[in-house]
Amino acid sequence: MLMSPALIASAAAKLIARPPGDDDRVATIRAAVSADAGEMLTVQRAAWVSEAQLHGTTELPPLTQTLAELHEELKTRHALVAVDGHRIVGIVRAFRDDDVWRIGRLGVVPDRQGAGIGSRLLAAIEGAAPPDVRAFALFTGPRSARNVTLYERAGYRRVPSGDGLIHLRKERRSGQARAG
Numbered sequence: 001m002l003m004s005p006a007l008i009a010s011a012a013a014k015l016i017a018r019p020p021g022d023d024d025r026v027a028t029i030r031a032a033v034s035a036d037a038g039e040m041l042t043v044q045r046a047a048w049v050s051e052a053q054l055h056g057t058t059e060l061p062p063l064t065q066t067l068a069e070l071h072e073e074l075k076t077r078h079a080l081v082a083v084d085g086h087r088i089v090g091i092v093r094a095f096r097d098d099d100v101w102r103i104g105r106l107g108v109v110p111d112r113q114g115a116g117i118g119s120r121l122l123a124a125i126e127g128a129a130p131p132d133v134r135a136f137a138l139f140t141g142p143r144s145a146r147n148v149t150l151y152e153r154a155g156y157r158r159v160p161s162g163d164g165l166i167h168l169r170k171e172r173r174s175g176q177a178r179a180g
Contacts, residue, residue, distance in 0.1 A: 027083055027089050027120075028083050029081070029082050029083075029090075029120060029121060029124045030080065030081060031078075031080060031081075032074065032079035032080060032081045034071065034074060036079075036081055036088060037067060037070050037071050037074060039087075039088045040070065040088060041065065041070050043088050043107060043109055044063075044065070044091060044105060045062070045063055046107075046109050046110055047062075047091075047107030048060055048063050049063075049110070050110070051141055051144060054141065054143040055141050055143055062105060062107070074093075076095060077093040077095045078093065078095065078125070078128050079091070079092070080093075080121060080124055082120065084112075089108060089112045090106075090107065090108040090109070090112070090118065090120075091105060091107050091121070092104075092106040092121040092122065092124075093105045093125075094125045094129070096129075096130060096133065097137075099133055099134040100133065100134070100137050101126070101129035101130075101135070101136050101137070102137050103122070103125055103136055103137065103138040104139075106118060106121055106122060106138070108121075118150055119153075119154065122150070122154055123154070126170075129172070134171065134172055135170065136169065137159075137167065137168070137169045137170075138151065138156070138167075138168055139161070139165045139166060139168065140165065140166050141165060141166070151168045152168070154170070155170045156168035156169060156170045157169060157170065
């Protein structure tokens with residue numbers, strides 16, 4: 001059964017509603033653990049509702065991924081979460097592909113978007129890359145101007161692609177230290 005973007009948005013809003021007094025808190029970024037998978041999937045789905053609406057489809061991999069698939073992915077990906085109290089408010093994953101650190105599934109719950117959590121997660125996942133990685137790469141949807149702005153502000157530049165998505169890349173600066 002295909003769910004409409006409006007139905008997904010309504011369900012996601014109920015699942016991730018912000019606790020009272022949560023506005024000014026700063027999220028802590030930490031490595032994800034297997035026990036986080038269920039909440040990560042909820043955050044992922046909530047964060048991609050706006051992408052579904054922009055692109056006119058709910059058939060986006062972040063929205064169709066199952067919990068079992070996420071558990072498998074966590075075995076081979078480096079994953080970070082942004083946590084506010086006991087609540088996961090942001091996610092990101094990456095993996096090595098030769099000398100490139102491929103970043104994906106960077107998402108922040110809707111009520112915390114625009115608060116710098118995505119930028120912090122992006123910097124943290126870059127910092128988690130192995131020291132000999134030479135570049136960072138990611139992609140986003142063709143109508144995702146807000147995402148592109150975030151990535152370009154972080155130093156990413158568009159690179160040609162023939163798949164209809166916007167691919168971006170950033171060379172690792174010489175001497176850029178590995179965080180951690």
